[in-house]
Amino acid sequence: MADAAVAAGFWVQAIALAVGGSRSYFEAMSHDHDHDNELDPFAARVRALETILTQKGLIDPAAVDVIVDTYETKIGPRNGAKVVAKAWVDPDFATWLKRDATAAIGSLGYTGRQGEHMQAVFNTADTHNLIVCTLCSCYPWSVLGLPPVWYKAPPYRSRAVIDPRGVLEEFGLTLPATTRIRVWDSTAELRYLVVPMRPKGTEDWSEERLAELVTRDAMIGTGLARETA
Amino acid sequence: MNRREANSRAAMLSAGVDAPVFAEPWQAEAFAMTVALHDKGLFSWSEWAEALSAEVKKPGAASDGHDYYEHWLAALEKVLSAKGVAGKGDVDALAAAWERAAHVTPHGKPILLENDPGPTEGRGGPTG
Numbered sequence: 001m002a003d004a005a006v007a008a009g010f011w012v013q014a015i016a017l018a019v020g021g022s023r024s025y026f027e028a029m030s031h032d033h034d035h036d037n038e039l040d041p042f043a044a045r046v047r048a049l050e051t052i053l054t055q056k057g058l059i060d061p062a063a064v065d066v067i068v069d070t071y072e073t074k075i076g077p078r079n080g081a082k083v084v085a086k087a088w089v090d091p092d093f094a095t096w097l098k099r100d101a102t103a104a105i106g107s108l109g110y111t112g113r114q115g116e117h118m119q120a121v122f123n124t125a126d127t128h129n130l131i132v133c134t135l136c137s138c139y140p141w142s143v144l145g146l147p148p149v150w151y152k153a154p155p156y157r158s159r160a161v162i163d164p165r166g167v168l169e170e171f172g173l174t175l176p177a178t179t180r181i182r183v184w185d186s187t188a189e190l191r192y193l194v195v196p197m198r199p200k201g202t203e204d205w206s207e208e209r210l211a212e213l214v215t216r217d218a219m220i221g222t223g224l225a226r227e228t229a
Numbered sequence: 230m231n232r233r234e235a236n237s238r239a240a241m242l243s244a245g246v247d248a249p250v251f252a253e254p255w256q257a258e259a260f261a262m263t264v265a266l267h268d269k270g271l272f273s274w275s276e277w278a279e280a281l282s283a284e285v286k287k288p289g290a291a292s293d294g295h296d297y298y299e300h301w302l303a304a305l306e307k308v309l310s311a312k313g314v315a316g317k318g319d320v321d322a323l324a325a326a327w328e329r330a331a332h333v334t335p336h337g338k339p340i341l342l343e344n345d346p347g348p349t350e351g352r353g354g355p356t357g
Contacts, residue, residue: 037340039331041324042302043255048323049262049305051342052315059265067261072250114267114274136282137297146250146260152285153294188278 071146079110080143080193081214084225085207087120088198098122101193105143112142116188122195123221127180130168130221131192132160138186140193144216151220161185171222194218196225256298263305272308280304 039047053059083105087094097104101118105111112118118140121129133139134157139147150156159167164181168174175181184192196218202210217223251257267274284300284307309315330345 037331037334037336039328039340040255041328042299043253044324044327044331045302045306045320046255046258046262047327047340047342048320049309049315050258051323051327052319053262053266053309056314058269058271058314059262064258064261064265067264068251068257071260072257113264116274136278136285138278148250149294149297152297153292154285154290155292188275 071141075141076145077143077214077216077219078211079108079145080140080216080219081211082207083108083110083120083143083193084195084214084219085211087195088202088210089207094122094195097195105193110142112140112191114141114188116140117190118143118193119184119190120193120195121182121184123197125197126178127182128168128175128221129182129184129192129194130160130164131184131186131194132157133186134158134161135185135187138188138191140186140191143193144219148216168222171217173223194221196223199225199227201228251298252295253298256301259298259302259305263301271312271314277304277308280308283307 050059050061050064054061083097086108087097093104096107097120101120102112104120105118116138121131123129133151137147137152139151156167161183164183165175168181186192196214198210199213202213213226213228215223215226218225251260263277266272267277281301281304284304285297287300290296290300306315306317306320310317325348326345327340327342329347330342331340333344333346334340
């Protein structure tokens with residue numbers, strides 16, 4: 001617990017430094033006198049692009065707002081958790097998911113808007129799967145939402161392939177030396193979803209209840225499904 | 230690697246687990262514009278991944294990933310410039326106009342481009 005708090009503190013500090021380092025949105029927001037606003041250079045450039053693209057009829061600002069709202073509130077790892085829970089309780093669905101993940105996931109209403117294909121990789125007693133995108137940040141958006149910050153950061157992208165066992169240990173996941181770790185490098189066309197192993201003692205659980213055990217990290221492979229209390 | 234480095238690397242990887250996906254509103258807008266332009270067929274997602282990859286692989290990328298959307302924005306600008314949609318000069322001028330408009334807008338009021346007072350004497354530069 002204490003470690004987690006320290007880690008979270010570090011992160012907040014890192015963000016604060018990062019934001020404070022450039023001329024700043026937060027600084028502007030924290031002025032309590034009312035003479036002016038400032039747009040930081042990035043925000044101003046985004047507005048400039050938005051103006052040009054709207055004038056050229058390439059984007060509709062209302063549609064852009066809908067996309068933001070969708071990714072902030074509607075698409076997230078709960079989608080993926082439902083896929084995993086269904087695979088745990090329904091062997092036919094699991095087989096379908098193994099054979100054609102794009103179609104099986106699509107049948108639940110989760111389709112990728114970049115036309116990407118999905119592949120589900122199943123953890124077993126002797127194989128653990130881990131996903132990464134060494135190229136940039138390809139991620140199964142339709143089932144997991146947008147990737148966490150660390151997924152997009154250089155240390156994870158470079159080290160997940162070179163030293164997956166070490167990376168997993170940093171996430172607090174120590175696997176037996178006999179467990180094989182397979183790392184799947186995502187691309188723009190092919191994205192992966194890890195199907196973690198079903199926790200013991202959940203034989204009579206409903207799909208809905210099972211989905212609550214499936215964390216985002218379990219579906220990236222940096223964690224396992226939650227154990228039952 | 231000493232212990233302190235090891236700790237901070239561990240923190241980088243495992244912390245921020247529930248950090249919001251967008252740290253600032255412009256990041257969400259840059260992201261959504263890209264998705265919208267792809268929907269419109271302006272580029273394929275592979276083309277986009279390639280452009281983004283070129284930016285995030287440049288030396289000097291922050292190891293905590295906080296500058297990810299800065300790279301995203303740079304990639305978007307490059308793609309739009311390459312497609313002849315928005316040249317750097319136009320974006321520079323319009324961004325400056327937006328900054329000036331923001332500067333003269335009182336807090337709590339929406340920032341509108343038409344409030345841009347224009348470049349001051351001597352600073353030059355075209356207006357948007």
